[in-house]
Amino acid sequence: MTVIRDGVVLASAERGGRPSTPAHREQLADIDAAEDFLRAYHDAHPASGSLADRLAEVRAEIAGSGTYRHTAAELAYGARVALRDSGWCTSGVPWRRLKVRDLRGIRNAPAVAEECFEHLRSATHGGKIQPLVTVFAPDAPYRPGPRIWNEQVVRYAGYESADGTVLGDARYTGFTAAAQRLGWKPPTQRSKFDHLPLVVETASEGPQVFTLPRDVVHEVPLEHPELPWFVELGLRWHTVPLISNMRLLIGGISYPAAPFNTWFVGTEIGTRGLADENAYGVTRTVAARLGLDTRSERSLWRDRAIVEINRAVLFSFDSARVTVTDHHTEALHRLAWLRAGPRNGAHRPAFTLAKQAAHRARHGSPPCFEERAGRS
Template identity: 75%
Template sequence: MTAIRGDATPAQQNAPAGPGSAATDVAAAEKFLRAFHDAHPEAGELDPRLAEVRAEIARTGTYRHTPEELAYGARVALRDSGWCTSGVPWRRLLVRDLRGLRNATTVAKECFEHLRLATNAGRIQPLISVFAPDTPHEPGPRIWNEQVVRYAGYAGPGGEVLGDARYVGFTAAAQRLGWRPPKTRGRFDHLPLVVETAHEGPRTFTVPRDLVQEVPLEHPDLPWFYKLGLRWHSVPLVSNMRLLIGGITYPAAPFNTWFVGTEIGTRALADEMAYGFIREVADRIGLDTTSERTLWRDRAIVEINRAVLYSFDSARVTITDHHSETLHRLAWLRTAPEEGTERPAFVAGGEADRRARKGAPACFPLVARTATARATGEPG
């Protein structure tokens, strides 16, 4: 799934991002609250809530969303982000309010619980888990991983890669943080979850193997396909995008819908910058790979994507195809809000993208952690 609205607007880019940042923008808060009350007249009178929020911002530099405001903002953000796949009833999305959690261990534990709930025996349940926000006084936790379940990539001495080449840098960074890969390395080794907080720094957590449902891939017409040993995890739990609602930034708000088949087949398994199985599949089919004009890549990609959809359907795991998704996205584009309207949004950042692929840079400097440790009596 590729986000259509992946970049922040100028106003969103200036949203509070940690200690010492500006107070929450009152205008952004008011605009969101007006939209919420328009959508939910049962929430009561708007003016008293506006007065309450203005006073809270004046007193503390920020404000706290009610559970109903949080749920509305998260659902609208997912609906308008371009990540809401066809068939997802966004108004009924389950929003897990975990704003009281700031420590890495509890964040990781709840990410794993999210994965369990979302898997739902293959009938994928769309969920959003929202952890502590950034405030002018304390930053919220960050998750480095692009998705909670990703596969390791190991670089060999000759430049060859075992596993997912997109995550060679992240794999090496995780090892520097103390993660140890399996003794016998494979193409589908699960990377650890990396959670960083200002007071703890980055920490690694092994994703429980029994929570990761994977689908072995076979082809409806090519009996040899299953011998390739390919598989993929069933839940795309996106974990490194910021959730912006009414001037407040939630830096850790993992969410999932379900996979579009081409995200697995085209962008992961076929792409030579990821797994690069396209040429092996083409050779086994017997395609002429001596010239690009034979369109051997196109033909091989079609068969890989057929295998993905067939295997997920056979395993009764929810998935959608790219043609259905294109029609859904076109319908969404006709009604999508204009850019710059500062509506709730999921936003990807340049540094977050680099962390997801390279494992750097860290979110918080060591000096900040040391100062916090001295204040709390914890090791720095």
């Protein structure tokens, strides 16, 4: 019998139902991936010692326990490469010097939440956003690591009323309702920009909710360089995109909680967050204030309104001296990255997003540690 949770094999049992001996366990660590990664690491760090000795050491660890432990230097290198290749590595990020917070000893939910908040404090850096990666305990045979439900540590609640209207971010109505079922209490006076709680789940504790301390969230009120009425819309956005539900894979080891941040691309806020009808949907309101003809799509009123929303985002972040980049700069950066040549290797370090994790971040389900048994 094999027990699988959240797509990860956690234990294997023989026909009698008892765990098998270490030599016959399901190996969580892929030895081929481990060896490929270690060769790549030693190629990049030729002064790091004997590759042959390290390979022998790792093979012995996997044979005995089903997994192995990265050195601090290996972990940092793997996380940096994964972020560089993730699609979230914005231009200007010094990935080779990226700070990696090694917190692999942390497994319990309250400590994970507190360190996520500390990550936010450090990353905010007075508006000069500091890219960081925090790595919590990995999955290991019979001992899964913690999971974070939220798509980003800072996200805004969406409250759906009986008539279908939404106050706040419509993308997160399901997550908001799920957080309330878990015990989260929204502010008495609800607003369009209430911070969702952080939800951390472990196999032993289940899902727990943690309210974000006010001091960890830095926000920028939005205004427009030429339209005085724009500030009357009461729009704002948080400054650090701390991605929290992606799994970090390095050399056959899976780190299910490894939150990371760079800085925002303006359109991630203006187009995807504020303008999108499935999020805040302010495009029509802005178009009306601009006096645009919204009766026909051929007038391109949406495009014109979205441009002004994005101008407001960039202007406001620049005025607040908060790091942000624009989508044209990022497009050129991405093209240059692609032209630099293919990144070969099936076992390269990577941040990945499982379908269930993506669903959980929007709808608050399914739980991470729901057992599914199947015959081995």
